[in-house]
Amino acid sequence: NAGVTQTPKFQVLKTGQSMTLQCAQDMNHNSMYWYRQDPGMGLRLIYYSASEGTTDKGEVPNGYNVSRLNKREFSLRLESAAPSQTSVYFCASSVNNQPQHFGDGTRLSIL
Amino acid sequence: EDKVVQSPLSLVVHEGDTVTLNCSYEVTNFRSLLWYKQEKKAPTFLFMLTSSGIEKKSGRLSSILDKKELFSILNITATQTGDSAVYLCASLLIYDKVIFGPGTSLSVIP
Numbered sequence: 001n002a003g004v005t006q007t008p009k010f011q012v013l014k015t016g017q018s019m020t021l022q023c024a025q026d027m028n029h030n031s032m033y034w035y036r037q038d039p040g041m042g043l044r045l046i047y048y049s050a051s052e053g054t055t056d057k058g059e060v061p062n063g064y065n066v067s068r069l070n071k072r073e074f075s076l077r078l079e080s081a082a083p084s085q086t087s088v089y090f091c092a093s094s095v096n097n098q099p100q101h102f103g104d105g106t107r108l109s110i111l
Numbered sequence: 112e113d114k115v116v117q118s119p120l121s122l123v124v125h126e127g128d129t130v131t132l133n134c135s136y137e138v139t140n141f142r143s144l145l146w147y148k149q150e151k152k153a154p155t156f157l158f159m160l161t162s163s164g165i166e167k168k169s170g171r172l173s174s175i176l177d178k179k180e181l182f183s184i185l186n187i188t189a190t191q192t193g194d195s196a197v198y199l200c201a202s203l204l205i206y207d208k209v210i211f212g213p214g215t216s217l218s219v220i221p
Contacts, residue, residue, distance in 0.1 A: 031207040040120070042199055043154070043211040050206045059210070090153060094207055097142055102153035 002026050006091050006103035013081045013110045021076040021106050023091030029101070031094045032074035033058075034066060036087040037105075043090060049074055081110045113138040115212035117200050123218045124190055132185040132215045134200030143203040144176050144183045149214070150196045157185070159203075190219045 007022045025032065031050050035043040035058075045058030047066040055066050063085060065077045074093075078085060086109050092100040118133045134144065143161045147154035158167045160176035160183060167174050171190075176183045187194055197214040204210065 042213040045210060048208060097203060099145055099156040099159050100209060104152050
């Protein structure tokens with residue numbers, strides 16, 4: 001009963017490097033989300049996907065790209081990492097206007 | 112632009128006190144209001160409020176929504192140190208978009 005699984009849990013990058021954060025859910029949920037959380041800022045929506053094959057920008061999409069690979073998987077890519085992208089990233093999923101289920105987060109540091 | 116505001120941003124109380132956390136929202140296509148509790152890791156779900164004036168309760172926690180005033184409160188009675196956490200309010204919009212507020216950091220001291 002895994003729920004929402006994020007990988008990796010921790011990552012350190014140098015400025016300019018690229019990387020992809022992976023997220024998978026096994027609950028057959030339609031909607032998936034990527035958030036970033038910075039101190040005192042709550043959760044800010046980066047991108048979300050209401051169904052397989054669709055993605056939409058959230059509040060802070062600049063510097064990120066996403067792919068809804070299939071119903072289970074939703075990845076977040078940083079093409080050229082910047083120190084301002086140092087944050088904790090959470091993936092979440094939901095179905096039919098129900099509360100979200102969250103992964104445990106990825107702590108990303110960019111030097 | 113969709114916006115969710117919470118107050119206070121931080122709060123320190125003594126065990127046994129009652130606290131009220133506030134959440135207001137200015138969003139389009141509102142469906143429901145969500146409350147989450149976040150301790151060390153991922154947020155955990157507390158309440159989902161869709162109708163005005165109907166109080167939801169879970170133990171010492173309760174919450175209510177006012178859709179006319181675009182406002183919700185979360186009450187915690189007889190606080191315990193285990194209630195120390197960040198409490199997040201969120202608006203669930205059409206097409207399952209969810210926008211969070213900045214959170215209220217609650218510290219309960221013995």
